[in-house]
Amino acid sequence: MTPTRAGRSFAWLAAAALLLAGCGVGGDGSGGTDPGAAAGIAPGADVVVPPVDANDALAARVPGEIRADGRLTIGIEPTYPPNEFTAPDGTTVVGMGVDLGRAVADRLGLTAEFATGQFSGIIPGIQGGRYEAGISSFTANPERAAVVDMVGYFSAGTSLVVRTGNPLGVRPDELCGRAVGVQAGTVQVEDVAARNADCTASGREPIAVTELLAQTDVTLALATSRIDAMLADSPVASYAVTTTGGMVEVVGAPYDTAPYGIALSKDRGGYTDAVRGALQTLIDDGTYRAILDRWNVADGAIGTAEVSG
Structure with missing residues (x-):
């Protein structure tokens, strides 16, 4: 039986209550979890995102202190669906930005590890070394570009x-x-x-x-x-x-x-260029578009990854 509008509304409110209950819970979303695995979270969950292989040339440009542990620690504030948010299990972070962060890390030969925090504290955390990148729907405005590099990945x-x-x-x-x-x-x-x-x-x-x-x-x-x-x-x-x-x-x-940007520390050698290059390869090989299609946000797709700041 097709549900009535009231039935769909009740179901959504129940799901929203679960989602809201999970928003304050930390979770790294790492370990190879398929971000579309939870039914109903990704509107295009049937879209296949291909595996991402490492690019040795780009990986070599990542600073040694980041490559040392094999992880890329990414700061996010997971209450902004569909970009980055906590799944109803209360621990796994999912979303378009999470998928892109994981793909960029894979292309650089690293494993993405997502660290949740307050939105206002992520850029200071990058400056202070707590995070190695920030992907949390940051608009790449002049104020932010003055203190961190911003690699544009989406137009919103x-x-x-x-x-x-x-x-x-x-x-x-x-x-x-x-x-x-x-x-x-x-x-x-x-x-x-x-x-x-x-x-x-x-x-x-x-x-x-x-x-x-x-x-x-x-x-x-x-x-x-x-x-x-x-x-x-x-x-x-x-x-x-x-x-x-x-x-x-x-x-x-x-x-x-305006563009969203991946926030990165300034003055770290070729690090920003490596991230920009990784994103560009994902755009060129179709992985980027598949991720956006999975989250039904392809209207914001860009064709060239550019750096502000």
Whole structure:
């Protein structure tokens, strides 16, 4: 029997509760776990991602202190599906960024080890040597590129998401007087603050901003009608539509598009070039596209891996 909308909604809320319960639990996601193994997590779980062989020339450019233990320690904040998040088992980290991090490590002859932490602490952790890379949907902006190298791997913008059939007709320039959710520490915080300032300056009702630590909490708040809309990165918005059984929908096209970047320490010899080269080979041989197809985010595909900073 095909489930009703209410049935799909209940199932999604139950799954969301499991996901939210797992978001604070650490897990390295290593050991060869197939990131599409948990049913329903990856929208295109039937997409085959080919094994990734090491490239000896690129591997030789990785600094010896990173190659010494055979691991590439990657910092992530796993509450941002479908990019990086914790599976319902509460320990395994999965997502588009996790798949890419694992593939880059494999190409460099290393094993990816994912270390979870607060989003705001990952770049300082790279600078301090705690992490050897950071893959956590970091927009490659000038401020970040000033302190770390950023190897671009995906093009994302901001999307507005509302409940399906929302009669308010909300658009990005019509948020005054509405309850809008964003995840703390994201570019959407600054976005909604600027929009709110415009609302008050023009004598309109202010935006009631709900800022939550986890994007999964923001999505759940929208699906359960605690907010009217949310602003989120475009792949996150698309995934919310997929995983809520149509309870929410994206309004219009993404705006303020910019690349995500793999964050790396500066001044480490050929390390940044090795990571950029590894990513480019994955783009060229189709592995990159297969990963994006697995997570239904191919709209953000890039053709050339470039370095900012």
